[in-house]
Amino acid sequence: MTTPFPASATATNRRSWLDEALRRLEADVNRSADTHLLRLPIPAVRGISLYLKDESTHPTGSxxxxxxxxxxxxxxxxxxxxxxxxxxxxxxxxxxxxxxxxxxxxxxxxxxxxxxxxxxxxxxxxxxxxxxxxxxxxxxxxxxxxxxxxxxxxxxxxxxxxxxxRATDWRGNNNIAQSIFDQLAQEPHPVPDWIVCGAGTGGTSATFGRYVRYRRLPTRVCVADPEHSAFFAGFRDNDPKASVSRGSGIEGIGRPTVEPSFQPTVIDRMIRVPDAASVAAVWVLRKRLGRACGGSTGTNLVGAIDLIAGMMREGRRGCVATLICDSGERYMDSYFNRDWVAATGLDIEPWCERIDGFFATGVWNGDGLESAAR
The missing domain is CATH 3.40.50.1100 (Rossmann fold)
Structure with missing residues (x-):
């Protein structure tokens, strides 16, 4: 039975309402297990692992x-x-x-x-x-x-x-950063070389960037940004007033202006990903992972692949972690609908071949991506 909120508006009952509200929020967390960290095999790559934190399993799916x-x-x-x-x-x-x-x-x-x-x-x-x-x-x-x-x-x-x-507890408290590191503890490479995420508000990248600094970890943070987003230019040019003329084609990430929550000083690299590559990546991922994921996950995957290819060129071993932001079931009428893809003018087949080819051969052609680092 749900505990009723107090009805009075007195100062004492306002605190009672607050206490009950926080209890409900904490109880909701206790009812929910942590999200899974999935390992995505790359058959052609030895010594480097790729992990996907599956955030689609939250009660609201993202x-x-x-x-x-x-x-x-x-x-x-x-x-x-x-x-x-x-x-x-x-x-x-x-x-x-x-x-x-x-x-x-x-x-x-x-x-x-x-x-x-x-x-x-x-x-x-x-x-x-x-x-x-x-x-x-x-x-x-x-x-x-x-x-x-x-x-x-x-x-x-x-x-x-x-x-x-500022609302996210970036020091720990089982936030997304701490959760990933805890789940990697028994893996061959428990400290990832890179964590890759997108930016909608910038809150997630700020959490990752602050957490690894606070814990004195060598992990670097990369933001994969869709092509129609101001965040990449803002980071590259150190311009908080950067803007673009149209909205992002990848739902959930990318903004026409640099939002106040975006913290470029805790980000080590950004990769701008064409929309065709993001959509192609979720088609490949559905085949490789056995489930459909949203477009922002495709953006993350392309960024992760580019970083893994760079590690291979340098002869390094290690791991990269990124996010499944939401389920692809929400996008069956868009990203997974070939008529919709064609109507938007996105040519995903060349990118499908490149991404699938990387899994099969370890060879990566990153032409079309743009990268900036601090």
Whole structure:
């Protein structure tokens, strides 16, 4: 039986509400096992292992489950979210789904501000957890409209793009970085040479970068960025105002501007990955791993392959770890639909041959990728 929240708004009962909210969040974690770390064999490569942290097994099906929980903890402990507070987020993707889940867990109203062209499937996922979608005409308006709504209803704009890097406990507490290192402890190479991730808010790359420095580990962090994203140029040119003219074609990662949570100083390398390569990679991965993964996982995989190829050229042994960000079941009408792929003008076959060829022969052609390092 669920413990009821206290009804009174006195200071004492506000603390009682906070205590009960934190108990529910902690209980939710206790009900969930840690996500698996999978080893993906590369038959042609000796002495270097590739691991995939499968974040698709969270209750809401994606890496953003961790972020949403951290954002709620941060907002509650700061006193920004209290009993009855309407929580508002600017997101039409996995973050909104995960935040709707936690809002429902805490009996809080939730509104996702989304572009009007958001797919019905995504809206249905948000609404499944009791969330409501508020439409805007242009994607560029979602943050300003979320802020306006929060002010109008005395609610709280969660603002993932600002708070992601500071809400996550990067020192440990079973965060994603600590979890990977714990799971690698009995492997032939327990300390990875590289950890590869994408950047949507920048919170995950900040967690990895800070954690390895805090633990004095030699592991380096690489962000694999889709082609239509400002993060790569911001990193390469040390330009926090870098921007691109169109949105990312790979859902969940890449942004038209450099977001406040993106911390380039804790990143060692970035690799810009063409969208055709990202989509091709998930087609190859489905065959090699036996499951479908989202497009951002494909971006990560291409970045990991490029780094492994570099280690081979240098004659090094070791391992690389990256992330399965979400399941490909959400993308059967897009990335895994050949008509959709053709309509977007992506030629994935040459990249499929390259990526599959790397697994079979160990030979890698990285033409088309762009890399920058600090």
């Amino acid at each position: 890496l953003k489950h961790r972020l949403a929980r951290s954002l709620f903890l941060y907002a509650i402990c700061n006193g920004w979210v209290r009993e009855g507070t309407t929580v508002i987020e600017a997101s039409s993707g996995s973050t909104a789904v995960s935040e709707a889940y936690f809002a429902q867990l805490l009996d809080l109203p939730f509104v996702a501000v989304v572009p009007r062209n958001t797919s019905p499937a995504k809206i249905a996922q948000i609404e499944f957890y009791g969330g409501r979608c508020h439409m805007v005409d242009r994607a560029s308006e979602v943050c300003s409209e979320a802020q306006r709504l929060a002010q109008a209803c005395d609610g709280h704009f969660m603002d993932q793009f600002t708070y992601a890097e």
